[in-house]
Each structure stands twice: as structure tokens, then as C-alpha cells.
């Protein structure tokens with residue numbers, strides 16, 4: 348296999364998969380033991396209890412932490428926008444990155460409300476990826492380099508990673524990826540994104556169908572799906588999810604576009620998302636169906652369809668609350684509360 352600028356071909360990404368750590372059963376058992384002593388009926392905190400077990404399993408820590416929760420937003424531009432698949436111009440991607448820096452976006456307010464760290468990454472916004480309807484989005488070199496960038500981006504010592512994206516046109520990219528991975532009619536995976544009208548929706552369906560036809564015969568390898576139909580932010584997020592697993596950092600997924608990056612990894616290895624939870628189910632496209640395919644039960648169902656990591660960040664607030672209950676509640680004996 349030819350080397351590329353990073354020195355890592357697709358095969359070296361594949362070679363990371365067998366290195367993925369397993370959940371730490373002993374830490375989960377410790378969490379369960381403490382949970383039985385807390386001043387509440389067993390099971391009464393429902394999924395909040397599972398969340399703490401999940402943190403312990405993946406951090407490999409009987410006393411899991413959420414001291415440095417971070418939302419990482421990756422931004423990329425897409426050649427397919429030229430085909431009129433979004434009501435907004437491509438320039439909005441960079442303008443929103445500036446808005447993130449100035450603290451004016453929805454994601455800034457959610458991160459502030461829940462005291463979450465926030466980082467945004469500009470992935471060569473002045474170089475949109477190729478138009479997927481007529482050719483590949485990226486060559487292998489760019490795809491792998493961008494995955495590697497996403498891996499580096501999460502190396503800063505976070506103990507809970509939320510993922511988000513910004514990229515005008517990327518709901519079309521997500522739809523194309525799902526259609527390639529799961530088959531069936533393209534229209535099933537195409538939604539209105541930022542709000543295309545009926546004509547725009549028909550155009551999106553047509554563009555996804557064209558993309559599938561253009562790349563027919565080359566879509567059985569999920570990494571080829573990523574490079575041909577994806578985008579820089581999607582590649583970086585796939586790298587970030589994989590790196591987080593290798594570093595035992597639990598991940599909270601966001602909406603339709605973030606989940607497309609996750610779906611690539613799941614297609615490579617169905618256990619590759621075991622360290623991830625679905626923060627929410629987006630109102631976009633077939634997100635509910637896709638999450639079912641991935642075996643993920645979303646934490647929140649708020650009718651949101653924004654992106655930016657907004658659903659992930661809201662769910663991270665719940666993760667913090669779940670851990671606070673587990674860590675700081677009194678036990679029956681310490682509080683003098685009678686157990687059964």
C-alpha cells in the first residue's frame with residue numbers, strides 16, 4: 348500500500364481497530380456496589396445509573412471523573428454545495444466559526460450553561476472537498492491526514508468528549524454516507540437540513556442518487572465511503588472517535604452529521620462505538636432509524652436539528668449530573684437512613 352503525507356495509509360487506520368480496549372468490568376462492579384449503598388431505591392435513577400457505569404467502564408476507573416468535559420467542533424466545506432443542496436451559502440461555515448470564537452452561537456451558550464470546554468477546528472475551509480456527485484470528496488492522503496488531525500485534536504487530556512460539526516451542505520454528505528452503508532432508496536436518508544423547500548429536497552435526493560451512481564462498485568469498504576462521499580469534518584470526527592477509544596475517553600455523539608462519522612467506524616467494526624453514547628436524536632432525516640441500526644438509545648429527544656454539537660453538549664450536562672449523584676450522594680449508613 349502506498350504511503351501518503353502522514354505516512355499512514357488506510358490500512359494503518361484499520362490496524363488500530365484490534366487495539367481498541369474493552370470495557371473495564373471491575374470498575375463497573377465497583378460503581379454498582381456503591382450505587383447499592385446510595386440513599387435511593389435501587390434502580391430509581393434509571394439511565395443516570397447506566398451513564399456512570401459507562402463512564403467507569405471506558406475510563407477504566409472505579410471512580411470516574413468529568414473534570415475536563417470538552418466539546419470539539421470540526422468545520423469543513425463541501426464542493427457539493429454548488430449543486431444547491433443548502434439554502435445557505437458556503438461562506439456561512441467560516442462566519443459561524445467566527446461566531447463560535449465570539450461566543451455568539453447556540454453551542455457557546457449550552458457549553459457556558461453546563462461549564463463545558465469548547466474547541467473549534469477549521470479544516471481547510473478555503474479548500475472545499477470535491478463534489479461527491481461527480482467524483483470523490485478526497486484522495487486517500489487527505490482523508491487519512493484529516494482523520495489523523497482529528498485524533499490529535501482530542502489528545503489534550505479531556506475525560507469526556509462531545510463531538511460537533513459545522514459545514515454548509517453536510518446533511519447531504521451524511522445522507523450519502525448512510526445510503527451507501529445501508530442501501531435502499533436515497534430519499535429515505537435525505538432531510539431538509541437547515542430548511543430546504545420541496546424543490547431543494549428533491550435536488551438533495553437527486554444529488555445523493557448521482558453520488559451513489561458515480562461511486563458504484565467502490566462503496567463496499569467503509570473507508571472508501573468516507574473518502575468518496577464524506578468531508579473533512581466527517582473524517583476528523585471518525586479519527587477523533589477512534590482516538591478517544593484508544594485513550595479510554597468516553598464520547599457523546601451529536602446529531603445526523605456526527606453520527607455519519609460514527610457509522611463509518613461501526614461499519615468497519617461493530618464494537619467501535621461501544622465507548623459512545625447518542626446524546627440526542629435529531630429531527631433530521633432518518634436519524635432515529637440510524638441510531639437503531641447502531642444500537643444506540645438517544646438520551647434526549649428534543650426535536651432539535653442544529654448540529655454544532657448542541658445535542659451532545661446538552662447530554663453532557665446530564666452526564667455531569669449523573670456523576671454528581673453517584674459521587675456525592677450520602678450512603679444509607681452515613682446518612683442514617685434505614686435500608687430495607
Ligand SMILES: Cc1cc2ncn([C@H]3O[C@H](COP(=O)(O)O)[C@@H](O)[C@H]3O)c2cc1C
Pocket residue numbers: 432433434435439443512513514515516517518519539540541542543653654655
Ligand atoms: C446559521 C447556521 C448555523 C448553524 N449551525 C449549525 N448548522 C448546521 O447546518 C449545516 C448543515 O445543513 P445543510 O446541509 O442544510 O447546509 C451544518 O453546518 C450544520 O452544523 C448551521 C447552519 C446555519 C445556516
Ligand SMILES: O=C(O)c1cccnc1
Pocket residue numbers: 518540541601602603604605629630631651652653654655
Ligand atoms: O442533526 C444534525 O446533525 C443536523 C441537522 C440539521 C442541520 N445540521 C445538522
